[in-house]
Each structure stands twice: as C-alpha cells, then as structure tokens.
Amino acid sequence: MKILDRYILTSFIQTFASVFIILFFIFILQGIWLFIAELAGKDLDTWLVFKFLLFYSPKIVPLVLPLSILLASIMTFGNFAENYEFAAMKSSGISLNRAMRSLIIFICGLSVVAYFFANDVIPKAEYKFLNLRKNIIQRKPAMAIVEGQFNAIGSFNIKVDKKGGENGEKLTGVTIHKRKPGAVDVTIIRSKTGLLVSNEKSNLLQLELYDGFYYEDIASKNPAERQKQPFAKSSFTKQVMNIDLTILNSNDDDEEQVAHTNNMLNVSELSYTLDSLQATYDKEAKSVVANIVQRPNGVFIPTPTPAIVPGVNDTIKPAVKKDSIPQDLLSVVEKVDRIRVLEAASNNISSTDYEVSSGQKALLERIKNINNHWLALYDKFVIAFACILMFFIGAPLGAIIRKGGLGLPIVFAVLIFIIFHFINTFGRKLAQENGIPPFLGSWMSTFVLSPLAILLTYRATNDIGLISMDNILMPFQKAFNKLFKTKNKEA
Template sequence: MKLLDRYILTTYLKTFFSVFVILMLIFLLQSIWLYIRELAGKDLEIDVVLKFLLYASPRLVVLVLPLTILLSSIMVFGRFAENYEFAAMKSTGISLQRAMRSLAIFIGILSITTYFFANNVMPWAEFNFFNLRRNLAKVKPAMVIAEGQFNEIGNINIKVEDKSGDRGQYLKDVVIHQKKPKRLGNYTVIKSKTGELTNAENEDVLQLVLYDGNYYDALQPNELPERRKKPHVKSSFEKYTLNIDLSQMNNVDLDERNYSTRYNMLTAKELSYTIDTLKIDRKRDIDILATNLQNRSTILTLNNNIKPKKADEPFTGESIYELFDPKQNLQIVNVAINTVNSTNAIIASKERTFFSKEKNVNKHVIAFYEKFALGISCIILFFVGAPLGALIRKGGFGLPIVIAIVLFLTYHFIGIFAKNSAEDSSLNPVLATWVSTLIMLPLSVYLTNRATKDRSLLNLDGILVPVKRLLKPREDDELSDKSLLNPDSKDYQNLLTYSDEKLIDLIKNYRQYDMDAPYRNSSLAILNSRGITEEELRFGGNLFNEKYENALRYKRDYDENSRIAMLLYWFYIVLGVGGAVLNNNGYPTLGKILVVIGVLGLVMFLFAFFKAFNHQTNFYKILGKNRGSNIVIAVVLGIPLFFVYHLLLGTKLSDELKEIT
C-alpha cells in the first residue's frame, strides 16, 4: 500500500470509528429511553440490563452504519478539499477516483461483512431481544407501586396518590380494581384512605392491609331482567386485608426462549423457505375458499334438484318469476338474499384473514431483501458522501453534519414510507426495499462525475437550456458588426462634416440616437483618418458608454429569462388546472400525471422568475435605484399575475434605458 493510500485510509478510519461510537451511544441512549418502562422498577440484575443493551445494539446498526459512512465521507473529503490537499494531489496527477481507491476497497469489504452481519448476527440478536422483552413483561414489582397511576399486580389494579416510609410501605388514597377468575371486567372496586404493605421483600405473597374504606361489588345475575336492575353489594370497613400470590410472577426465567419464527429472526435461507411456504399456504387457503363457496352455491347439484317438465311451446315471458306463484317467489328471493348475505360475510371474514397473511408474506420478503440492500446502500452512500465533501470543501462537524443528516433522513424516510406501503401491497415489497437505495444511486453518479471534472455542485442555468431552445435565439451583439456606410452615401458625407467631439459623442451614445453599428464604425474610421485611434478612445473612456452597455446587457438578460418564465407560467397553469379538472372528473391517473408535470413546470418557472428579478435588480443598481427590497411585492404579485408583471416591467425597463446618458 502506498503512503498516500495509507494516509487517506488511516484518516478515514479514525473519523469512521469515532463517528460510529458516538452515534451508537446516542441511539443506545434513545433505546434505553424508549424501553425504560420495561426495565424500571423490576429489580433487575446488571447482567440482565447489559444483555438487553447487547441484544438491542445490532438492530441499531441498520441506522448507524449508513449514517456513519455518509457523515465520515463528507467530513474527511471535505477536510481534504478545505486544506487544499486535493489540490496538491491533482497537481501531481492524482485524480479523485485514485484518491478514493483504498477507501472504495474498504467500503466494499465492509459491505460484504455487513451482509453476513445482517444475515447471522441480527437474527440472533432479534431472537434474544424479543424473548427477553417478553420475559421482562412478566416480571412485576412485588414491593414497588408507582404513584398516581394504576399498576397491575396479580389479579388487582392498584392506584395510590402518595407513598411514604423507608420502603414505601405506607399508602394514601388507595383505589383497587379486583378481577375475578370467572368474570371479565372490573366489577369489584375497593377504596380506602390509607394502606400498608406488611410482608417481607422476598416473599411470594403480597399482603396489603387497607384502613377506613369501602367495598363495592357489582353483581351479574344470569337473568337479563335482573341484570337490568344493576344489583350490587356495598359495605364499609375499618380494616381489610388482601393476600396476592406473586409466586408465578417472581419466578420468571429471563433466559427462556420460546419464540423463534418472527421474520426478523430468520436468515436469508430460512426466509426464502418460509416465503415459499407462506405463499403455498395462502394459495391453498384461497383454493379452499373458492371450493367452499362453489359448494355453498349448490351449482354442482343444480341439475339433480330440478325435474324438468315437457311443455308444448317455449317460455316467452319477461321474467322467470312468472313460472311461480307469489308465495314461491317470496321464498326464492328470501333464500337468495340470505345466501348472498352469508357469502358476503364469509368473504369479508376471509378477506381480513388473507390480508393478514399477505401482510405477513410481504414482511418476510422485505426482511429477505433488506439483508442485501444494507450492504449496497453502504457503497452508494460512500459515493454520495465522498464527492459531496470534495465539492462543498468543508470539513469538521459543522456544515457536513447538516448535509449528512438531511441526506440520510431523506434516504431513511423514503425507505420507511416505501416499506409501510409495501406491507399492504400498495407497493411491490421488492421495489420498496430497494427504492431508497435506487434513488441515491443516480445522485452518487452525478456527484462523482461533478467532483471528478472539478465542477460546481449544481449548474442551475442548465435547467433552462431546453426551454431556451424553444424560444427565439438571442440577438447578436451589434458591436461585433464591422460594416460601414457607403462612402458615396449622403449619411457618410454628413458624418464628414461632424467635429471630432460630435463624432466621439456619436460613437459613445449611438444607441441613444437610434443609430445602428455602420454609423458607429464609419465614425471610428473618420476619426482614425484624423489621427484619433480606437485605443485612444478606449483609454479616454469614449469608446463605449459603459453605464448604458451594462444596463442594456441586464435588460437583455431580463427579457430572455422573463420570456422563459412567461412560457413556463402558462405551462404550469394549464397543466396544473387541467390535471386537477381531470382528476375530479373520472380521470385520476392522467390528472395526477399532469399535476406532477405542472409542479415541475412551477419549479422551473420560479427559477426563471427569480433569475429575471435578479437581472432587474442589477439594472436598477446601474441607474442608482435600489429595487432589491421589492422582492416581497414581486413574489406576492408577480408570481400569480406574471403575465401582467412581464408586460408592464418590460415596457418600463425599455423607457428607463433611454434615459441613461
């Protein structure tokens, strides 16, 4: 490995591991906060908490690793560009791709490692994490009752307003909802002013002694008329003791693992087998439903139940009901309605079942392709971050962090929205897994190409090039016209009679006099014959009217961008309104397409509008007028009524151009 490759790789690895550790700590703290309710108040050993964090860490790699690669790439290559290290490399003939070679090899190896990590370590961690959480959910505090909220302990829900004592054993304002083994619901309510926990900490029976309270029990008779009377039992007490068995809750094996079939606990091979199995099961269930519905319709035995009768002539009535009497017709309709309602109920029930199974299949498909997408995304995000850092020429923790977070959030949320849509088959689950990576792919190609050619990050003027081609080409500069007047013409003879001062004034301000280039060129020729050269006029500031020429240049730039903006204005108005009309009148697909195209036209219009406004502002600066503060008025009035803005301001600029001296 060459010295340069070793230097770049060492610098990158230092930043990479520093950022990775910092981000992992941040996300781990966020995980602790997210699951704090599952850990707090359960008297867990430190090794159980460490296991919880260990099992939670691999699932964070999906977030931390891509963000680390993106942020580290921007920071390192931004620092190289900011300190002119890239300039030194380029001066010795080392291109950006050559500088990235060692890191590209490292990222490639990291991506392959990431696949094996996602395929082996993450399923193991998810398996242990899920089972540990289920076991922790069974562990209830025997001695700790949170204040101001209901706490489920055994067969009671208890709420206390205040606790006191060295062990929190004295309770105040106690409310208890007691559940009965054979009755669903909270029909027994116990309230007391004070209470006390009297058992030892390690006992399996929680003894709760209540003082000065009331006992209320709503009875539930078997007969409905009696139940409507809402019978109940109510009594008061000075002392009431509750014994709650905690043996099952305090005897939980936190290392027990009973669940191992969730989609995120499987390897790629297991997922592939499970997906095929689920699809086969779903198809079999659909076939069974179709067979059952066909059998319910009795269409297969229809001919067996009908005894045809011979008729002298064919039936010519308007309805088959004419063959039956009204009573039979009523029976036929009732049977048909009942059959249809029953079939609809079966289909609705099965539809929910099939939706759940389809959602489960889609989750397995997403989990399968995520194992491959993670490694590929690391490569693509590196080729986004590295050239982006070289282009923005800024290292450290300032601007690179902002850019990296914006890009990563865009990448991450696109992936989340796509996967959520894919769960209910609104989007193909395979495409949903790759869509965020595929969106970043062209961005990585674009940025790498721009950085390699040492160009700016964005060439916004190129956006309007296709529109400019549709319009009339820009008129040539008259100063490039070298034609002269005919020496025998009357106009030329008049120029010969002009004094030097008048000829110089004509050369300088010929546009204001509504003359064309041949008049100016002929005047230059006459002065040259009199011994006054073009260079002398240039050094004297008399060859051009700089103020007028600059104002004219800005005026022409304004006219060009204003014409483009006018075309785009009608483009987005027509397509946007037309798309909305079609969308509301039975053509949603075509309407949405036109609306999207109209939005793109609006974006291009805004760009052309602000370019025109910028040229307008520069024009007025030459005239000594500050019109930049009118941006709010221009936006509020110019954007919705641009056709008026275009006509009025174009005429006004032409009039003010003539006033320049």
Template sequence: MFIFIFQAIWFFIDEFAGKDIDLIIVGKFLFYYSPNLVPNVLPLTVLLASIMTFGSLAENYEFAAMKASGISLYRAMRGLIIFITFLSIGTFFFANNVIPAAEYKSYNLRRNIGQMKPAMAITEGVFSNVGEDVSMKVEKKHGNNDNLLDNVIIHQLADGGLNNKVIKSVEGELVSSENSNILQLVLKDGNYYEDLKAESRDKRDNYPHAKAYFDRYTMFMDLSKLNDVDLDKGDIKNSYKMLRVSELDYAIDSIHTSHKKIFTNFGENIYKRTGAANLYIKRDTKKEAPKKDTPEIKADSISSNNFKVLVDKNTDSIITIFEDYRQNQLVEMALNTVKNTKTTLEGKKWDLNRRTKLYNHYKLAMHQKYALAFACFILFFVGAPLGAIIRKGGLGLPMVLAIGLFLTYHFIGIFAKNYSEDGSIPPLIGAWVATGIMLPLGIFLTRRATADKAVFDSGGIFSKVSSLFSFLKKKKSDSKTNP
C-alpha cells in the same frame, strides 16, 4: 451508536425503572439490543464519515494537489471504494447472522425478566399470564412499582385447563415481600363468577353457576417457579426478526403455501354457500325460434339438489317460472344468503389481512438485509463527492448535510415499509425504494465532483436563460424587420 443506545434506554425505561432489576441485567439487555440499532446507525455513519473526510481534504486543498500531480478523484477514492465494498459485504453477514441472534437473545431476556417480575409481566389492555393458571387483564397500572391496578379482569383455570372462573374488580393491588414466594393480589369492589359442575347429566342443561359480589377479595399466587427463572434461557424463536435469509426463504415459502390453501378453501366455501355450485345454466347464443316440440319447464320439475335449467333468455327470467308467493320466498332467501355471506366476509377479513401482513413482514425482512448492504455502498458515493464539492470538513456543515440526507433516506424507508406491510406496495419495492432513490443522487454527485463542478451551476443556468431571452428577442426583431 451512543446516541441511539440512549434512545433505546428512554424507550424501555418505563419497563426497567423502579423494578428492582440489577444493572448487570439492564446492561446485558442493552448489549443484546444494540445490534438492532446497526441498520439505522451504519448508513448515517458512512454518510457522515465520507462527507467529513472528503470535505476536509478539499478544504485543505489536498484534492487540488492530487489533481496537479495527475491523480483523479476516482484514483483518490479507489482505496476507500475497496474498503466500503468489504464493509457492505460484512454488513450483510452482520445483518444475516448477528442481528437475528441478538434479537433472539434480547426478546427472550426481556420475556424472562417479565416472568421474574410479575408487575412487569402484566401489560395494559391485553391478557397476560401470571403464574400457570391465571390470565389477567388490567386497564391501567400505576403506583411506585406499578403495583396498583384499575379495572381488573381475571380468568382462573381449574383442573384440566377449564376456564370456568372469572373475577372482575374496579381496583387491585399487588402485594409481595422480598423473602416470600407468595404474591398477594388484593381486589376491591368486584364480582365473582364460576361455572359449577352439574351433579347429574340431566342438570347440565340448566347451566348451574355461582355469582357473588365482594368489597375485598385476596388471591394468593405461588411465585416459586416465576422467581426460579434462567435469564439466559431462550425457547421462543418465531419472529421474522430472529431468522436468517435461508430460514426466511423457507418460512416465506411455507407461509405462501399455507395462505394459498386457506384463501382457496375459504373462497370455495363461500362459493358453495351461495348455491351457485348447484346451478347449471345452458345458454343458446344463437337466436332461433322456439321449436314446437320443446317441452315446457315447470316449477315442479326443478330439483333443489341439482338445479338444472335450460334458458334461452336472460338468467333473470328464471324466477318468473315460479308462482308469485314462491318468488317472494326466493328473493328473501337470496337476500339472507347475501347478508350472511357479507357477515362471514367481514368476520374473516381481519384474519386474512393479518395473514397477508405477516407474509409481507417476512418478505420485507429478507429484502432489507440485502438493501442495508447496498445502502452503505451507495451512501458512500453520495457523501464522498458531496464533501469534495462543498469543501468543508469538521462537524459543522457536514453534520447538517449528513443528517438531512439520512432523514430523507430514513423517512422514505419508513413510509415504504408501512405501505408494504399492509400490502399497498410490494415488499420488494418497500425494501429497496429508499436505496433506489439515493442511487441516482450518488451518480449525479459523483459526476459533478469528477468534473470539478458545483452541485448546481447557477452561472450555467443564468447563461442558458439569458441566451433563451436573447434568441426570442432576436426573433421578434427579425419579424418586425421582415413583415
């Protein structure tokens, strides 16, 4: 846990270092953030502790004494099996109750710190709200306190929430003092744009606006509300990491219903735009000779609102009932319809993929809570028999084996998680695949340790290979003797 907390410190050091944040606040954030490390720490801890414990018992011939007294490996493990069962159950309740609450606290604390420290609230590459009426985007932050900004874009809201003022500058600087609630934003080498309100209705179509270039422009923002921030305030709870299983199940059902409605409406809209809904084609599967009294279909008799055609041949022959110039127009209209539909699909693709990924996130988060509990139970049956087989205790070989097995389990889980988030595999498989791979390994090692055998019986393998060669040699000699 200590090692993973230091990893978290290095991960967030850029946000806290040099920002005049009290160590108490940093310690509170790490305290809230530490439960999020348990899904990584606990499986490694169970694996390492079981290898070290049973390796030490085997190294000191404790298992030999137990077997001599008629105590089997299963009986020796029975007490720890009961313990690991209760630990797995407790892990599920921890993942279901403590981790969401800690995520809620850490996220809101980090957000409130960002409100209290404006330089920290500005994120590179995205628009960030600084104050109530200013939305700012910067390409890069640098300087001692990240107070120097490059390529600044500012949207300033007017009365009524109208976004009618845009300011762009090459450079910017945040200037503030400890005893002042006023933040100065000094912009250099930029342009100022503002949409003006027309004096009369007739002049609105002219879109009046003001444009100016400046070498230096200073903005003043009131930080009295920003600095009056309750760090323990929590008003955001919309992340899947902050929800329990019951809440995730409800959210998954709601998201599924909402997405199904959105996908269905979008599909119906695209279908109607193609015009296929107004096309009614009746095919006659029986090949009969055309009757003499069948009325001839004319292009003039076809209604554009209700397109009904009776065709006995291929539907491609519909266009042949029109004149040549009209055929060219219909082909151009069809091509334009296809191009517009393709553009609409490409524009909607990002939003649909985002919704699908959000749904997968929620399902994956719910199954991971169950998978974590089973992972602790299964990894115990991987580490305990492996320690009894290798007969080594301490922090040497057991540490190497534990880290190797854990990295295998961890990387498989990461790859499966990434694939399940983008929909390549179902979230159910993505959450359980790493645990499922460790399950047969645990069964195999437990059976080998119970039978007091090594992981790989090299002697048995060589004997089988040698018996195979001797059988082939004997068969060859018999064939020479009896041609």
C-alpha cells in the same frame, strides 16, 4: 499499499470510528428512553441493565452504519478539498477516482461485514433481547408493578403503596381496577396485603390478596335504577388472581409482533419459512374458493301446485319451458311463495358476501405476513448496499462543497439520511399493506438516491460544481443592469 492510499484510508477510518461511536451512543440513549418504563424503578442490577442494552444495540446498527459512512465521507473529502490537498493530488496527475480507490475497497469489505452482521448477529441478539425481557419479568414479578402508581397489565390497573421482601413480592395497600374491553362498568378490589408468586416456565403472574373488599358495579336494565348507580360489595379473607404477562412481551400492534418474529430469522430460515407460508397461502386460497363455490344454497320448498281441473282452475299459468327464460323470474313462482323466494335469495347473497369478505381478510393477513418476511429478507441486502450508496453520495459531495468539520457536513448528512430513512419507511409500510411488491418497498430508497450518487460522482470527477450559480444569477444581473441604465437615461 502506497503512502497516499494509506493516508486517505487512515483519515477516513479515524473520522468514521469517532462518528460511529458518537452516533451509536446517541441511538442507545434513544433506546433507553423508549424502554425507560421497563428499566426505571424496577430494582434491576447493573449486569441486567448492561445485558438489556447489549442485546438491544445490534438492531440500531443498520441505522447508525450508513449515516456514519455518509457523514465520515463528507467530512474526510471536505477536509481534503478545504485544505487544497485535492488540488495537490490533481496537480500530480492523481484524479478523484484514483484517490477513492482504497476507500472503495474498504467500503465494499465493510458492506460484506454488514450483511453477515445483519444475517447472523442481529437475529440472535433479537431473540436474546425478547427472552431477556420475558425472563426478567418472570424471575422478578415485582418488576411489572411500580410503587405509588397505577400499572396497566392487560385488563387490570394495579397500584400498590409499598413493596417488600427480597424481590419485592410482598405488597401493602393493593388497589386493582378491573374492566372488560368495551365495558363501562368497573370492578374495584382493595386489600391490605398481597403476595406475588410466579413461575419461570409460565407466563402467568399469580397475585394472592388478603383481607380486602370487592366492589362491583351492577348493570340494571331499568334506566331509573341505573341512575342510582347500584353496586355490590363483598369482603374476602384470601383471593387469588392470575395475570397474563404475555402482554408485557409484545408490542402495541400486530405488525410489530410480526416484525420481531422476522428479525429473529436469517436468510436461509426466511427462505424456508417463505416456502411454507406460500404453500399454506395457496392451500387456504383454494379452500376459500372451494367453500364459496360448493357452499349449499338456501333450500326453498314451493307450495304444491293444485291439479288443473277443466272449468275450475284451468286459468293457472302453465309451467315454464327449460329453453325459455322469462324477463320476470318471479312470474314462474306462485304469489304466495314470492316473498319466501326473495328472502331466500337475500339470505344467500348475504351469506355469500360474508364468506367472500371473510376469506379476503384471511388471505390478506396471510399476504401481509408473507410480505413482512420478504421485507426482512431484503433488508439483509439493503443495509449492505446502503453502505456503498452513502459513500458514493458523501465522498463526491464533500469534494464539491469543500467544507470539513462538523458544520455544513452534518447539515447535508442529516438531510440526505432523513430522506433515505423516510423513503425506506414509507416503502416498507406500503409493502406491508400489499400496496406495492416487497422488493420495491425495500429498495425504494436505493432506487431514488442512486441517481443522486451517480450525478454527484460524475460532477465531482469532472470538476463541475454542485450548482452553477452563474446560470442562476445571470438573468437577475441582466435585469438589474437594464433597470439602472433606464434610470440613468431618464436622469
């Protein structure tokens, strides 16, 4: 390796390492803020908190790594241009392409490392992270409840005045509000003491209450009675309640739950899962179509037609021939049966419409699940290419703006990365809802910013500025000169 290549590579690596560490800790602090409710006031030791953050940190690398490469590239090449080092290189016959050669090899190697990191490390860390959250709650059931405030767990709101015992399992002054989803009435349970019992192999948290009262609203059908707000009160010596903790190990919406599952799979596992999901989807689609086509129609039994007696009922219309279709289909049915025919047809249409809509919803959920798996598969490659893309945006941009340090480079880096992240998020959300193909959703940000990288590289290697200010200011200068010449002539 030549001295120049070693110098450029060393300057970039030093800047990249410092920027990566700073941004990494900033995103770690953001993660702490997101999970502060699970960490603060839960009597967790330092080792558990360290493991919690250790297993969480790999998932932020896909955000930190491209941003660090972008910012380090702008700062490094901006410093070279600002200190006239590029001018010295060009005077010695060294072009920008030649100066970037060692860094291109380094960035390509870093992108390969990023791919294997996203494929092997992140899925394992995600699996351990979710299981650690579950094990913390199961081993320390008191973690689910904080003193002096209501804690929402499923349909329960639990408040305790004080916790005691070795693991905080002994409770004093327990108040529980229980409300069913969509219901107005509420049940209030108060007890003097309580005990938390859990099992590491179960997702149920058992709460034993002692010496308490049970208040329950009574829903009366009489409006006058409802205005009195009646309720029932009973006392108990001991009562056992089971609380489902699975809600604590899941996110707020189903999309995030699917995403977590996808993040725990590597490329080979995702490929195998996609084959299974696609086969299941094809089978279910055929089943839905078969159920709609072969579903039994409503059976209509017409009123028996009386026999035709000449001179008595010979005015009855004859039966319709098979080869002729009348314009009024109800004309072939007796008047007494027409209402029943219309009701049977309406019921058939309603039931068929329900079958079609329910089948469409079920198939749409299957498609969304498949799309999420495709997005997770493409993300392994997107992060690798994002490293190369950000370098070919940052290095030429730094050479053009000729500014190093932490001022203007940060502005450009943050602006470009926000655009990249926004387009990436928009494309993923659109692909998850089956609005666009998953491939386009994952690579949308790359498709949008690749022309910018090509343009900047072209202008930097050909010594063309980012924007020609002369072309912008020349019309205003001409108009300004004409205006002043006119005033001078009038004077």
